[in-house]
Amino acid sequence: MLRLQGLQAEGKGWREIARETGHSKNTVKKYLRDGHPVEAKRRPQRRTKLEPFIQQIEQWMSEGLFNCVAMKQRLEKMGYTGGVTQIKAFVHPHRPPRQVQAKRRYETKPGQQAQIDWGFCEEQDENGRTHKVAVFVMVLGYSRSIYVEFTRRCDIHSFLRCFIHALEHFSGVPKFGLTDHVKTVVIGRNDDGTPKWHPLFEDFVLTVGLTPKLCRVRVPQTKGKIERGVGFVKDNFWPGRRFTGMADLNRQALTWCQHRM
Structure with missing residues (x-):
């Protein structure tokens, strides 16, 4: 409520205030004119494509599987249609630390x-x-x-x-x-x-x-x-x-x- 008044005090019009706050122009106009309180809009949380498979991923991690590409391949057979990025974002905080030392790579020719x-x-x-x-x-x-x-x-x-x-x-x-x-x-x-x-x-x-x-x-x-x-x-x-x-x-x-x- 005070925010709307503050924006109006800054010289902003109804349209600009509506854009910044997410309220409709008519709602902003009604409050500023009549002093009615305005409830903040609550955006519903989106259900991700990965959510139905979280329990399965947690089971795999408990069994030692942390390879996200492998998880995606298995989940696709179970109906998962999302990408690997969602899986990586969920698995990353649970991944055990790994220390890798740099090694010189030895390459060979085809068939050698x-x-x-x-x-x-x-x-x-x-x-x-x-x-x-x-x-x-x-x-x-x-x-x-x-x-x-x-x-x-x-x-x-x-x-x-x-x-x-x-x-x-x-x-x-x-x-x-x-x-x-x-x-x-x-x-x-x-x-x-x-x-x-x-x-x-x-x-x-x-x-x-x-x-x-x-x-x-x-x-x-x-x-x-x-x-x-x-x-x-x-x-x-x-x-x-x-x-x-x-x-x-x-x-x-x-x-x-x-x-x-």
Whole structure:
């Protein structure tokens, strides 16, 4: 009320006062002329497109999923029609702090290198007991295309089976395959210091025409793409994942990989 009088005292007319206060011209005129009180306008709060899915997002965050792009892809299947910006704005205050050190990026030419490694995810059975699930991951050095396959075991036979499936998925064989010092690849050192390859792995790479290479010991940066790839599976694909068995899980993983090629 006093504000309207103050604006009038400043020499402003009814139209200008109406524009500044949001009231209609007739309302302003009536108050200033007759002294009737004017109630402030209350704008109704808009219901955002994200609001119906807040509970689901909070559940994903409690399970460790904070990747907003992954959330958007899942929410779209549930009927969400908004953008990723709304999701980021909601998730950001809840995101755990992350310290990242700058590293020199090592690039390779197309078809030159693939990086391969095992990772482990955890699942709970119906009794609440936790079990580890092995995951084979291959990342192409140039395109960053990824192949993922889950297994109950990570022995040499599972490793080679996943390796073949990965080459089939990429429809080709890279020149080099960079791996960690795992027993499915190397079983020791020869007298001259060269790697002593696992015989089944050595036969395999000779057959497909791939040259194996080992990353430097205790220097994970030499295989940074696969380190990030395994982490990406754990942070993006795995949290909140529901599946009926290993076959169903790998069907979902393959669809996830194809979506990123």
